[in-house]
Amino acid sequence: MGTNVKPYQAEGSKKEQVQQMFDNIAHKYDFLNRFLSLGIDIGWRKKAIKMLAEHKPKCILDVATGTADFAIATLKINPEEVIGVDISEGMLEVGRKKLADKGIKNIRLESGDSEDLKYEDNYFDAVIVAFGVRNFENLEKGLAEINRVLRPGGVAMILEFSKPKGLFGAIFNLYNKTFLPLWGKLFSGDSAAYTYLPESVKSFPEGDEFKQIMSKVQYKNVADRRLTFGVCSIYTGLK
Numbered sequence: 001m002g003t004n005v006k007p008y009q010a011e012g013s014k015k016e017q018v019q020q021m022f023d024n025i026a027h028k029y030d031f032l033n034r035f036l037s038l039g040i041d042i043g044w045r046k047k048a049i050k051m052l053a054e055h056k057p058k059c060i061l062d063v064a065t066g067t068a069d070f071a072i073a074t075l076k077i078n079p080e081e082v083i084g085v086d087i088s089e090g091m092l093e094v095g096r097k098k099l100a101d102k103g104i105k106n107i108r109l110e111s112g113d114s115e116d117l118k119y120e121d122n123y124f125d126a127v128i129v130a131f132g133v134r135n136f137e138n139l140e141k142g143l144a145e146i147n148r149v150l151r152p153g154g155v156a157m158i159l160e161f162s163k164p165k166g167l168f169g170a171i172f173n174l175y176n177k178t179f180l181p182l183w184g185k186l187f188s189g190d191s192a193a194y195t196y197l198p199e200s201v202k203s204f205p206e207g208d209e210f211k212q213i214m215s216k217v218q219y220k221n222v223a224d225r226r227l228t229f230g231v232c233s234i235y236t237g238l239k
């Protein structure tokens with residue numbers, strides 16, 4: 001379940017290709033994020049953290065942390081412990097340098113797979129994921145693992161691209177098909193990465209379909225909130 005769209009070729013493991021792709025683009029990732037989203041991604045993470053604050057989590061896991069932007073954003077709500085986990089060492093390296101440059105000592109970045117988390121059951125008050133679940137090889141397994149490490153009553157918060165409708169949707173699709181791969185290729189040096197992005201968004205479940213998958217793997221009170229005309233959605237669910 002999820003999406004079978006892979007970055008480089010139809011054969012072979014999606015996980016290995018995703019890891020390779022993020023290792024390839026790691027050093028350009030932050031710049032491209034800001035540039036290609038016109039900085040809007042920062043606002044989405046901020047909005048999510050505002051929603052997260054209502055749960056007062058002290059112990060947070062950021063799954064698919066990448067260069068740690070979402071993990072860093074949680075510091076606003078004064079957690080006691082934050083761990084970021086990712087399969088791409090390249091992304092983590094950039095993240096670790098960012099933490100060191102900012103003098104941040106209370107976030108730990110660790111290598112690991114969302115579909116086989118090394119943390120104990122019922123540990124975290126909140127598990128957050130930004131733009132990560134679309135890349136999972138096995139979506140249900142990843143979501144179930146997140147549920148396993150959450151404490152009862154803990155919250156999972158997932159940000160992911162969704163598909164805007166109407167006129168804005170048409171403009172967005174045009175941007176995704178033309179400018180996004182062009183800019184991505186020009187600046188990242190990995191032409192596949194920025195065709196994979198819109199293709200994986202297109203085939204990934206959103207809205208009710210995504211919420212049904214969360215419910216299926218035992219999340220309660222599953223809800224979603226669409227941002228920026230539906231370009232991005234925030235999904236929440238409780239253990």
Ligand SMILES: C[S@@+](CC[C@H](N)C(=O)[O-])C[C@H]1O[C@@H](n2cnc3c(N)ncnc32)[C@H](O)[C@@H]1O
Nearest residue numbers: 022064065066086087088091113114130131135
């Ligand atoms: C688009 S980036 C998002 C990074 C960060 N969360 C952000 O908001 O900028 C997706 C990240 O998911 C990671 N990822 C993909 N599959 C993963 C998995 N199975 N386990 C852990 N991380 C994974 C990739 O390595 C990559 O760093």
